[in-house]
Amino acid sequence: MLQTLRIALDRYDRHFPFFDGTVKPPPGVSLTTFQVGQTVQLRDGEYRHERMLHDGEFEVAEFSFSSFLMAIDRGLDIVGVPVFPRRLFSPGLFYVRDDGQIRTVGDLIGRRVGLNSFQTTLSVLARGDIKRVYKTNWEEIIWCVSNPEKVPFETKRGVQTVDLPRGSDLTVMLREGAIDAFIHPHPPHAVMKKGSGITRLFADPAGEEKRYWSESGFFPIMHVIAMRRSLVTKWPELPEIVIDLFERANKIARSYFDDPNWSTLLWARLAYEDQLRSLDRDPWANGIEANEKNIKVFVAYMRDQGLISRNLEIPELFAARG
Numbered sequence: 392m393l394q395t396l397r398i399a400l401d402r403y404d405r406h407f408p409f410f411d412g413t414v415k416p417p418p419g420v421s422l423t424t425f426q427v428g429q430t431v432q433l434r435d436g437e438y439r440h441e442r443m444l445h446d447g448e449f450e451v452a453e454f455s456f457s458s459f460l461m462a463i464d465r466g467l468d469i470v471g472v473p474v475f476p477r478r479l480f481s482p483g484l485f486y487v488r489d490d491g492q493i494r495t496v497g498d499l500i501g502r503r504v505g506l507n508s509f510q511t512t513l514s515v516l517a518r519g520d521i522k523r524v525y526k527t528n529w530e531e532i533i534w535c536v537s538n539p540e541k542v543p544f545e546t547k548r549g550v551q552t553v554d555l556p557r558g559s560d561l562t563v564m565l566r567e568g569a570i571d572a573f574i575h576p577h578p579p580h581a582v583m584k585k586g587s588g589i590t591r592l593f594a595d596p597a598g599e600e601k602r603y604w605s606e607s608g609f610f611p612i613m614h615v616i617a618m619r620r621s622l623v624t625k626w627p628e629l630p631e632i633v634i635d636l637f638e639r640a641n642k643i644a645r646s647y648f649d650d651p652n653w654s655t656l657l658w659a660r661l662a663y664e665d666q667l668r669s670l671d672r673d674p675w676a677n678g679i680e681a682n683e684k685n686i687k688v689f690v691a692y693m694r695d696q697g698l699i700s701r702n703l704e705i706p707e708l709f710a711a712r713g
Contacts, residue, residue: 427452429455451617493592505537513575
């Protein structure tokens, strides 16, 4: 009997092999890949997480790591495999006005900092890093959120949050002084324009993020590949099938750089070679062993920020070790 496997993903280069059909499913499996955003509409729509978990539209989906942990904590029908298709460092994603009033993370104390939402994975990471890496209490910052929270939770006692009008333009609010900074996973176009009045908090974001890598030993996880736990009970081979598909897709995607003209970026091939030389391990490595420290640090962030009720253990998160 032919098994149907529908996967919903974002459009990263490492996912191209799914979209162009160069990564093949095993015999007996029919694979269809959907290009679905979460907050941004892609070819096949948006709301990827809800459509997988609640609507059952997909067997497998790329899923926010913070939302995944909150769902596990609340006993929802979800489990993951240790494949992490999206990662970001936080330092390069802090934005401030260029008037010099805010020069360090410590200067954010008592200030109004904009976020998409409190529970977004990058928001959790940034607050955790503020405390762990930059020795500043995130609880002393006023957090201004521009979108409703997807999973209900109680804000930690003493923490100030402000609900902005839904869909507020954080770039405009920063320029006008309604907020003092914001943290966002997608760099605003204003950052690339001279005279925009907006800049990154860190003058050398690449250098700061390299230091983060050197000191922490990991490239922070943003998304995980998830599926319904009830489906795995019926189809126990599914986790290993999915891991194998992503491992093969990664190998194909890396081969793109064999052609120096593959990317629009002029020196992409040279940057790729420099990354291979300068890093002592693969920042994109999947599997539990390669990501155990990263996972434990993030779970601790979630617990400290009141988003989960207990310290989740790694075996309860994943249906296979990878």
